Amino acid sequence: MARINLEHIRHAYGAKPKSEADYALREVHHEWNDGGAYALLGPSGCGKTTLLNIISGLINPSEGRILFDGRDVTHFSTQERNIAQVFQFPVIYDTMTVYDNLAFPLRNRHVPEAEVDRRVKEIIEMTGLGGWAKKTARGLTADQKQKISLGRGLVRSDVSAILFDEPLTVIDPEMKWVLRSQIKRLHKQFGFTMVYVTHDQTEALTFADKVVVMYDGQIVQIGTPAELFERPRHTFVGYFIGSPGMNVLPVKIAGNTAAIGNENIALNFLPKIKSGAKTELGIRPEFVSLGREGMPVAITKVEDIGRRKIVRARFADLPISIVLDEDDEIPAEPRVAFDAKAINIYADSWRVGEEA
Amino acid sequence: MEKTWNNKAWFMVLPVLVLVAFSAVIPLMTVVNYSVQDTFGNNEFFWAGTDWFLDVLESDRFWDALTRNLIFSAIILAIEIPLGIVIALNMPKKGIGVPICLVLMALPLLIPWNVVGTIWQVFGRVDIGLLGRTLASLGVNYNYVQNPLDAWVTLIIMDVWHWTSLVVLLCYAGLVSIPDAYYQAAKIDGASRWSVFRYIQLPKMKRVLLIAFLLRFMDSFMIYTEPFVVTGGGPGNSTTFLSIDLVKMAIGQFDLGPAAALSIIYFLIILLLSWIFYTVMTTSDAQG
Numbered sequence: 001m002a003r004i005n006l007e008h009i010r011h012a013y014g015a016k017p018k019s020e021a022d023y024a025l026r027e028v029h030h031e032w033n034d035g036g037a038y039a040l041l042g043p044s045g046c047g048k049t050t051l052l053n054i055i056s057g058l059i060n061p062s063e064g065r066i067l068f069d070g071r072d073v074t075h076f077s078t079q080e081r082n083i084a085q086v087f088q089f090p091v092i093y094d095t096m097t098v099y100d101n102l103a104f105p106l107r108n109r110h111v112p113e114a115e116v117d118r119r120v121k122e123i124i125e126m127t128g129l130g131g132w133a134k135k136t137a138r139g140l141t142a143d144q145k146q147k148i149s150l151g152r153g154l155v156r157s158d159v160s161a162i163l164f165d166e167p168l169t170v171i172d173p174e175m176k177w178v179l180r181s182q183i184k185r186l187h188k189q190f191g192f193t194m195v196y197v198t199h200d201q202t203e204a205l206t207f208a209d210k211v212v213v214m215y216d217g218q219i220v221q222i223g224t225p226a227e228l229f230e231r232p233r234h235t236f237v238g239y240f241i242g243s244p245g246m247n248v249l250p251v252k253i254a255g256n257t258a259a260i261g262n263e264n265i266a267l268n269f270l271p272k273i274k275s276g277a278k279t280e281l282g283i284r285p286e287f288v289s290l291g292r293e294g295m296p297v298a299i300t301k302v303e304d305i306g307r308r309k310i311v312r313a314r315f316a317d318l319p320i321s322i323v324l325d326e327d328d329e330i331p332a333e334p335r336v337a338f339d340a341k342a343i344n345i346y347a348d349s350w351r352v353g354e355e356a
Numbered sequence: 357m358e359k360t361w362n363n364k365a366w367f368m369v370l371p372v373l374v375l376v377a378f379s380a381v382i383p384l385m386t387v388v389n390y391s392v393q394d395t396f397g398n399n400e401f402f403w404a405g406t407d408w409f410l411d412v413l414e415s416d417r418f419w420d421a422l423t424r425n426l427i428f429s430a431i432i433l434a435i436e437i438p439l440g441i442v443i444a445l446n447m448p449k450k451g452i453g454v455p456i457c458l459v460l461m462a463l464p465l466l467i468p469w470n471v472v473g474t475i476w477q478v479f480g481r482v483d484i485g486l487l488g489r490t491l492a493s494l495g496v497n498y499n500y501v502q503n504p505l506d507a508w509v510t511l512i513i514m515d516v517w518h519w520t521s522l523v524v525l526l527c528y529a530g531l532v533s534i535p536d537a538y539y540q541a542a543k544i545d546g547a548s549r550w551s552v553f554r555y556i557q558l559p560k561m562k563r564v565l566l567i568a569f570l571l572r573f574m575d576s577f578m579i580y581t582e583p584f585v586v587t588g589g590g591p592g593n594s595t596t597f598l599s600i601d602l603v604k605m606a607i608g609q610f611d612l613g614p615a616a617a618l619s620i621i622y623f624l625i626i627l628l629l630s631w632i633f634y635t636v637m638t639t640s641d642a643q644g
Binding site: 053056058077078079083084085087088089091093094095096104105108109149152153 | 535537538540541543544545546547548551555556559
């Protein structure tokens with residue numbers, strides 16, 4: 001178990017990066033608390049797997065340092081860092097039995113056989129692979145194989161951190177819940193530092209204490225699920241988290257009013273904006289209300305998704321989504337109102353604070 | 357509904373039947389025909405039954421040649437399979453080195469058998485060959501024309517030079533099909549170099565190794581051209597393999613009956629041994 005510090009990490013896969021665009025991972029500078037459960041969330045190709053492999057030591061970063069509990073491990077091998085990692089697709093040693101597969105990482109580290117047996121049995125119990133222990137791993141289904149991969153990551157109790165690289169991609173939805181809650185339980189029980197890479201927001205939000213949102217090779221926001229929902233630091237976080245994502249509307253800011261087309265929206269704070277910046281207003285569909293009061297809107301489509309309705313509409317000739325409860329009525333001449341507390345203002349895609 | 361019999365469909369397979377008949381069945385049956393009859397020319401044949409087979413099986417000549425064949429194949433497999441694996445493991449996996457290595461590896465495979473034989477025949481000659489003269493000037497008493505051991509060493513080195521590439525290429529194909537994640541997982545699990553080979557690379561190469569093993573066994577067991585060109589079966593009979601003996605018998609001595617019987621026995625031995633190897637190796641595969 002360890003506190004992990006990433007100091008000015010940058011990584012490029014090419015030999016000589018010339019511009020920012022050559023970096024798969026732009027500057028990352030951050031501390032991961034000992035025993036924290038972090039989810040790295042972002043679209044494909046945003047650099048999250050690169051960052052994970054840098055932490056585990058499979059990749060050496062082009063620039064920067066990594067510290068485990070204050071000790072520089074940048075040039076340490078994976079083994080010296082004592083990291084466990086679970087990959088996207090199951091990796092099993094198919095000539096070995098399930099039992100030997102799970103015992104493999106321990107035996108390689110010369111753990112006494114009695115201890116190996118105790119720990120492997122614990123994992124077999126946990127993953128429900130009891131009946132398979134003595135069989136070769138070859139004939140197993142994809143999710144059983146992935147359970148073995150997970151098990152090999154969890155079997156070592158002394159690791160600095162456990163890294164998961166989208167481990168549940170190949171697992172059936174139903175089994176996903178079971179495994180995810182097992183991982184979570186283990187985390188509570190043993191307090192491993194866990195880093196979990198995923199592009200599935202539900203997975204990230206349920207798994208992690210802190211979600212790290214990555215976009216285009218950099219970390220755009222680190223926060224609790226609530227923070228990501230209420231105060232997205234970057235418009236990307238707004239889009240990416242939530243279903244549907246945040247409404248982002250280009251606005252003109254004058255003092256504490258935001259103008260969209262002919263409509264003026266009063267803000268409850270004075271945003272601090274540099275002149276010349278591209279300004280946008282962000283509001284979650286959950287905080288837009290539809291009624292007889294407010295600004296005119298033209299409804300284009302209503303999607304019924306069970307407990308809730310998603311209304312797609314055009315407001316000041318811009319597309320906007322509104323989330324309503326299933327019982328809410330849609331008036332004949334609908335008008336929208338924005339909850340002032342839930343409005344975020346963005347300048348050049350980054351959220352702006354209040355004028356001091 | 358009344359079922360109508362329509363045999364016209366059989367005409368569709370006729371071309372294939374004709375092709376197979378001319379390419380395989382008829383030549384084979386000719387051999388069978390010769391093996392059970394005796395002839396003194398003039399197209400007169402006499403029934404000989406199993407006489408030729410018994411003759412062959414009772415002759416020392418056959419058993420000596422068969423022993424040489426078995427020893428030769430065993431040595432070839434014992435050298436080429438491990439050597440091929442080692443080379444394949446050390447070939448680059450990416451970069452400019454890959455095409456260079458692949459071309460270098462494929463070169464010996466592109467050379468016709470008798471050319472390979474000629475190359476080594478000249479290369480090893482004591483009077484003009486580079487190898488032969490170099491060894492002689494170093495004081496090594498090497499002469500494949502006179503010394504049976506030297507003849508064997510020359511043939512084995514030649515075959516290793518010619519065919520190890522095949523094993524290398526097959527193993528390499530098996531190796532590059534292993535996803536990177538396996539090596540990464542092995543690193544995470546703290547596996548040693550040997551464990552990586554034993555539990556990841558070897559299992560993944562198993563199928564191609566089976567093919568490499570069978571191909572190299574069959575080819576080395578049927579070897580003819582190269583020893584014929586290099587040693588001509590000598591010195592004495594020391595490198596007279598079944599195939600060479602067969603040709604001597606059939607063309608040199610014109611003993612068609614015994615030669616036909618030997619051909620069939622030879623064919624059955626290869627078939628039997630290949631079947632045994634295949635069965636043994638695939639059963640152990642299934643048991644894991």
